[in-house]
Amino acid sequence: MKRWLLISLFALMVVSCKFAGNFQNSATDLFRGETVARVGEHRLHRGELDHYIPSGVSAQDSARLARRYIETWAQDLLLLDMAQEQLSASEKDVKKELEEYRRALLKYRYEQLYIDRRLDTLITEEEIERYYSANPDRFRLDRPLVKARYLIIPADSKSLRTLRKKMSSEDLLEVMEADSLAATVAIKYVDSSEKWMDAFTLAQELGTDYRALVGSIKNQFAEIPDESGNLRIAYICEMVSEGKTAPLEYCWDRVRDLILSGRKHELEVALEKDLLEDARKNDKFVIY
Secondary structure, X not given: OHHHHHHHHHHHHHHHHHHXXXXXXXXXXXXXXXXXXXXXXXXXXXXXHHHHOOOOOOHHHHHHHHHHXXXXXXXXXXXXXXXXXXXXXXXXXXXXXXXXXXXXXXXXXXXXXXXXXXXXXXXXXXHHHHHHHHOHHHHEOOOOEEEEXXXXXXXXXXXXXXXXXXXXXXXXXXXXXXXXXXXXXXXXXXXXXXXXXXXXXXXXXXXXXXXXXXXXXXXXXXXXXXXXXXEEEXXXXXXXXXXXXXXXXXXXXXXXXXXXXXXXXXXXXXXXXXXXXXXHXXXXXXXX
16 A cells, blocks of 8 residues: 555655656747747747737738848858857957957947037038138039920920920920920929939939930930930930039038047047146156
8 A cells, every 4th residue: 555655655745746847848838939940059939020020011021031031140140159069268268359449348338428518519601601712622523513494205206306405495384384294294293403423423313324415415315215215315404524623512411520520539538638638647657
C-alpha cells in the first residue's frame, strides 16, 4: 500500500511539473507573442514585426514589408554571430571606440545647445542682398536657368499654331487664353513664367533630354518631337546662361542658409576660444 502511494505521488509530481512547464511556455507566448523567425538562439516575435508594419497597408504590402524586415533582422544577427565567433577577444573589445563616440556625441550636443541659445536667426533683406553682391562666384550656374511656358501636344493638333502665338504673347489676356485652350487640347501645359527653374528640371518636366532641349532653342522656342507623334514645346520667357551668376530671387534661400551657417561657425569658434580663456583664468588649463 505504501509502495503504491509513493508511485501515485511521483506520478502526480511529474504531471504537475509538465503542467507547470506548459503553463510557463503558454505565458511566454502570451507575453512575447508568436515566434515568426529564428536565427540560432535569437527569436523574432510577432509583436516586434507588427510594430514595424504600419496600419492600413494592403495584405500584399504587409507581407512584402514583413519579409523584408525578417530578412534584414536575420542578416544582422547572422553577421553579429559570425563576428562573435571569428573575432579575437581584442578585436571584440570596443570600449575605446564607444568612449570616443560617447565623448564626441556629448560635445556635439553641447555645441548645438550653445548655438541654439545664442544664434540670431533674424536675417534682413539688406543682409541677404549684401552677401549676394559680395560673393557672386558662389552663385555661378552649372546649367542655364529659365522662366518658361511649356506643353506636350499632338503634333497634328489644329490648335498648335494658336497656342504657340498665345503662349509667347506679352498680353496677359492672350496668355490666359493659352492656358484655357491648352486645358482642352494639350496633354500637359504649365506656365512657369514667374519662377526660375533649372533647364534640366524643365527637360524632366517635358520628359526629354536636357541637352537636346537646350540645343533646340531658337527664337525663344524649343521644340522636340517624340516617337508617339507628340511635340514637346517650351517658350523661354527669360534665360540665364551657364556660367553666369544666378538671379538673387533664385538663390535667396541658399544665401540665407549661408549666412546662418557663417553665424554658427562664428559661435563655434567663439565657444572654443572662450573655453580656453576661462580655463586659463581659473587654472583649469595649465601648460607645463
